[in-house]
Amino acid sequence: MGTIYILWLRQLKRYVRSKSRIIGSLGQPLLFLLAMGYGLGPTFAKAGEGNYFQFLAPGIIAMSVLFTAVFSGIEIIWDRQFGFLKETLVAPVPRLHIMIGRTLGGATVATIQGVIVFFIAMIAGFRPASFMALPAVLLVIFLIALLFTAMGTAIASRMSDMHGFQLVMNFLVMPIFFLSGALFPLSGLPKNVLMVTKIDPLSYGVDALRGLLIGGAHYHLSISLIILSSITVFFLILGSVLFSKLEV
């Protein structure tokens, strides 16, 4: 228990202390919100789909959670050669606890990031349909965070240096984001694209967030939650297995 707690706390302290990282990682969602939200708004309205800014905000919250979470997981690579990972690996603690502590820490950081983006969206004009749903929103954000931190951990356990990072960003994280329905509605998509969105785990996260915040979900909330939880469990197990095999 002590191990998990102290490693969780460490991730949090590192996050709070890196002001430039917090501000830097808020730039991108802000840009998406303003440029796309206001830029595509009129076209969206003309197509009879309603207020694009309202529609987009949950997607952008999910995006910032996705990026922060994957990056938190991938950070193991830095730790692996420069630091701290060796210190934890020689300690008399189970690898599983180290993995859980780190992953929970990363997921917490990504959740906080998502909440900050939520408030930024509020300032920019986003209005959730009801505030009653906010605890559930927080839960979904945390699930998304946990899923992708575990995924990042699994990937990082198989990578020896940062060279593969661009590859992961461009061929995994970006497609996950763009094909999740964060930017466009799932209804009325061409069949092939719809198929892809169905295997994209973030789709269910975005859809659940959108359903809770502004209504009009594509999938039933319980289906989204079940799928998200199952994939999260899968990546947690995969991450643990790969992490336990990691050699420094």
Add this chain to the structure above:
Amino acid sequence: MINVKNISKKFGDFTAVDDISFDVAKGEIFAFLGPNGAGKSTTIKMLTALTNPNSGSIIINGHDTVADSDAVRHSFGIVFQDPSLDDELTAWENMECHGVLYGMPKALRRSRLEELLKFVELWDRKDDLVKKFSGGMKRRLEIARGLMHHPKIFFLDEPTLGLDPQTRNHIWEYIKQLSDKEDITIFFTTHYMEEAEKIADQIAVIDHGQIIAQGTTATLLKQTKTDNLEDAFLSLTGKGIRDEDASSTDNMRSNRRMYARR
């Protein structure tokens, strides 16, 4: 305290450590010397249960490194060749984290922490972030951290690499004091032969994965008919320069400069 019997480690076709055996007695200061790529780091990884040997056995403080790795991990402290502190945490937090990882109760953690930070003269800097520390200060902090949980054996992998002579002297001073005061067994590697000559009770020289000489400095000098350890070392291992392939660590180091202060 350390009993190594016929251990080997292979990476594919390459044999990094080839059937070596040695013993380190309790309270001894043991120097493990060898050129780059000789198998030192691989041996330390096996001794510290970070990786398992392909054959042979290692007993640390009475426990087998493969069968009983948790007991082994409790028995030793280590200062790695590469820095392993968390730069974004304070000195105090790094120590505290170590204490928690090793399951130390809070009261003991606090008293030991203070004792050790005072020992390495960093107590008044305890609340500073480690990234503000010089190389020598980081090393001292790593030494203090490695000792937190009262280890019986202390591994130091090139503890003085890249430090100025003043700091190096200082660090060996600490290590000698420790050996006297806490009756701790010390196992270290270094490329500075005069350091090994000055401080080690026993020396083993490893090359191409095999131990090619072992004994006190006097034995080695006699065996090689030289009058200092550096000459003895060169006569044992030859004068050719060892070229090691850049490890991923080296690659990371150059990247780190690019991404520094992210």
